[in-house]
Amino acid sequence: MTLFPDMIRQGMNTSILGRAIQSGAIELEIKNIRDYTQNRHLKVDDYPYGGGAGMVMEAEPVYRCYEAVCSEAGCVPRVVYLTPQGTVFRQEMAQEYAEESDVIFLCGHYEGIDERVLEEIVTDYISIGDYVLTGGELPAMVMMDAIARLVPGVLNNEESADTESFSDGLLEYPQYTRPPEILGRRVPEVLLSGHHENIRRWRQEQSLQRTRQRRPDLYQSWRIRSGDGADRQQE
Numbered sequence: 001m002t003l004f005p006d007m008i009r010q011g012m013n014t015s016i017l018g019r020a021i022q023s024g025a026i027e028l029e030i031k032n033i034r035d036y037t038q039n040r041h042l043k044v045d046d047y048p049y050g051g052g053a054g055m056v057m058e059a060e061p062v063y064r065c066y067e068a069v070c071s072e073a074g075c076v077p078r079v080v081y082l083t084p085q086g087t088v089f090r091q092e093m094a095q096e097y098a099e100e101s102d103v104i105f106l107c108g109h110y111e112g113i114d115e116r117v118l119e120e121i122v123t124d125y126i127s128i129g130d131y132v133l134t135g136g137e138l139p140a141m142v143m144m145d146a147i148a149r150l151v152p153g154v155l156n157n158e159e160s161a162d163t164e165s166f167s168d169g170l171l172e173y174p175q176y177t178r179p180p181e182i183l184g185r186r187v188p189e190v191l192l193s194g195h196h197e198n199i200r201r202w203r204q205e206q207s208l209q210r211t212r213q214r215r216p217d218l219y220q221s222w223r224i225r226s227g228d229g230a231d232r233q234q235e
Contacts (some may be wrong), residue, residue, distance in 0.1 A: 001031050001033055001062070001065050001066065001069065001104060001105065001106045001107060002030065002031070002032065002033065002107040002135075002136070002137055002140070003032065003033055003034055003044065003057075003107070003109050003135075004109075004135065004137055005030040005031075007137045008028075008030050008107075008137055008140070008141065009030055011030055011137075011141045012141060012144065013028075016149065016154065016155065016228075017145060017149075017154070019143070020148060020151070020153070020154040023153070025151060025152075025153035025154045026148050026151055026154060028144075029069070029072070031068065031069055033057075033061050033062055033065045034061070034150040035065070036061040036062075036065040036068065037058070037060070037061040038060070038061075044057055044058055044097070045058060045062050045109075045110050046058055046059050048111060050158050052111070053111070053112040054110050054111035055111060055173070056110060056111050056112060056113065056114055056188050057108060057109060057110060057112065057113040057114065058114055058146055059113070059114035059116050059117035059120075060117075061087075062106070062113060062114070062117045062121075063117050063120065063121065064111035065082045066079070066117075066121050069104055069218065072151050073102050075101075075102060075103050077100070077101075077102035077103055078097075078100060078102075078103050078104065078123045078124055079104045079106055079121050079124065080097075080103060080104065080105050080106065080122075080123075080124045080126050080140075080143065081106045081108065081113075081118060081124070081125050081126070081136070082105065082108065082126060082127070082136030082139040082140050082143075083112070083125055083126070083127060083136070084104070084109060084127050084129075084130065084131065084132055085125060085127065086124070086125035086126040086127040087124075087125065087126055087127065088126075088128070088129065088130075089126050089127065089128050089139075089142070089143060089146070092176075093144040094143070094150055095124075095150055096145045096192035097143070097147045098147050098148075100153050102149070105136070105140040105143065105144065106121075106122065106136065107135055107136030107137045107139075107140050108135065108136045109134070109135040109136070124148070126139075127139070127142065128142050128143070168207075168222075168223040169199050169212045169218060169221060169225060170207040170208065170210075170211045170218065170219075170222055171207060171210045171214060171215060171218065172207065172210075173196075173202075173203040173204075173206035173207045173210065174206060174210070176188070176191060180192065188202065190202045
């Protein structure tokens, strides 16, 4: 649900997600909130009560759009409102949403949306970070990308989603491809050895080291989940 459907359409109909939509692995329905206003000028915003800068999206067209979506879906899906005031989006949340049959993303604009319709329809307030963007379209596409790639049939290699950063609470190990030497740097010999168990251990060690150096917060969380004994064994 957006005021800028072309922005979503252009962003989502390319690369892996575009192929997934074409194959039917996922479906994308884009609703223009402006189509649900009864204002003959297609106006969907007004001045905020109490004064202040900017404009606020009106409740009525948003609610009409929501009713139309629910009617077409034949159910009442979860409604995600993209806002810097929401819970910060994480990988485990992407997995949770990937298990839903339908999810509505509500993209705000201007100074936001009339609070009354948010209270009526929104189930999840989600942020992609502690900063402000001009609208909810980019955050919605970030979430849709992260969620869709966890849906079976979207990625060609299902294993890739299981080995990426955050899948086990750690950052992903470094990756290399041919040639074996470039810019005076060689691919680590263990990756050329063909010894699968040694490669697995090396990648695990690299994930631990990289997480400890770059995201100590994630590393500490991993230690708590894994237990000190497991941590000492890896170190």
